[in-house]
Amino acid sequence: MSPWTAGLALSALLQTGLWALQRRTKNAATADLGWALSLGAFGALHAASGSGHAGRRLLAATILAAWSLRLSWHLLRERALAAAEDGRYAGFRRRWGAGAAPRFFALYLAQTPLAALLSVPLAVLAADPRPPGASGAAGAALAAAAVTGETWADRQLAAFRADPAHRGRTCREGLWRYSRHPNYFFEWLFWWGFVVMAAGSASWGWTLVAPLVMAVFLVKLTGVALTEAHALKSRPDYADYVRSTSMFIPWFPK
Template sequence: MNPWIQLAVLWLLAALMMTLGWLWQRPRSNAGIVDALWAGGVGGSAVLFALLGDGAMWPRVILAVLGGLWGIRLAAHLWKRVRGEPEDGRYQNLRAHWHGSQFKFFLFFQFQALLIVLFSLPFLAVARNPRAFDPWMLIGIAIWLVSVIGESVADRQLARFRAAPANHGHTCRDGLWRYSRHPNYFFEWIHWFAYVCIALGSPIVWLAWAGPLVMYVFLRWISGIPYTETQALRSRGDDYRAYQRSTSMLIPWFPKRIEP
């Protein structure tokens, strides 16, 4: 199938899904559902392109398994947070800034549908790879395993910390969070390099680089770290400022010793 048609089909499905998500959040005032839908949509795009692609069997099978499992894990993790916690502070602030405008929230949900298409581009490259199984695919699988395990560990460490009432108002410095302020984001970023390796040999392999490049831009400057840290400073104040001074922002490194 023509790649443009595949992208159009994906966009229509994503737009429908996000419309249903927007309808779900209206009576609940919880726009956090958009994060779970985004993760599920991107993971689903990997499976869709694996089915529709005209590349060799092995890269498409690997794509469906890795992309699908990544999407299921992340969507389930985010859905659990949406169901068990109040609306994320980022969306509470948007709700206040937009004075509760549901039209603006609808546009926001539809923008997330477009982002699903943007983040699916690496999968499109993999699905057109004509090569049989080769060592680069093994390297891609290894990167995927390290990144997904690392992100899962970081998520569990943070959830365990936040579940203790004594930690309310304090910053998690346990485990991986001692070495990076955002280890979950770090491993999420690393995850996208897996598809670059698996796409090597594709006639559109350059599209695979959209994954790590676009994800870094979004995490570093747009929707990831800036929003998360603004909310953290608002809720944890000086404790988080001290954490910022001592701990690497994204790439894990040994914490600095801060003189009193």
């Protein structure tokens, strides 16, 4: 069985199980959790079945596994086990009403082809016969820096929200002073690490799929767009935050 077929099957089974779970918990944030775990599985499958240099395959799979486990733990702790459903999914649930179950099922299953698409750089790296070399080291360093930045941003936001005095207010501390979505920025930056790692590969261009797709989803579809629509309705100070702070790429506030 090819890594693509195995990955699609595993991811679809996982997402179906998580969808069934959310029918009881009424918390669809587990869709994100399933997506992160699915990507880690795709990375492991590509590495295990690839014909490229073992060191390059191991390096790429290890980086993706670290990213997957870190993000999965964060999503489990902060969203899947949260008392209230993430505002984006709660909004879907209200709008969809009695027809929410099949629509959420489609949303969960949509994470499977997305995970497959984002794993394309791992397939490229798994087929590369060259040892990791300088490009491998540089790409790994960039990916590690991005994971560190995303972790930092997530922790700053969690600490801010943990203070009851901050209820209904917008976090402008730490990295959140320079970007309205530093976690999304570092998430996007992470995928450029694989682009750097694959530099010089005959199939290098295919690695651009991941950061480009992530940019579209993070900014236009599921990330910034939905988060900001909810924030503008729920936080009186968010409009001023929009005027003064860079949306995505960290920069000095106005």
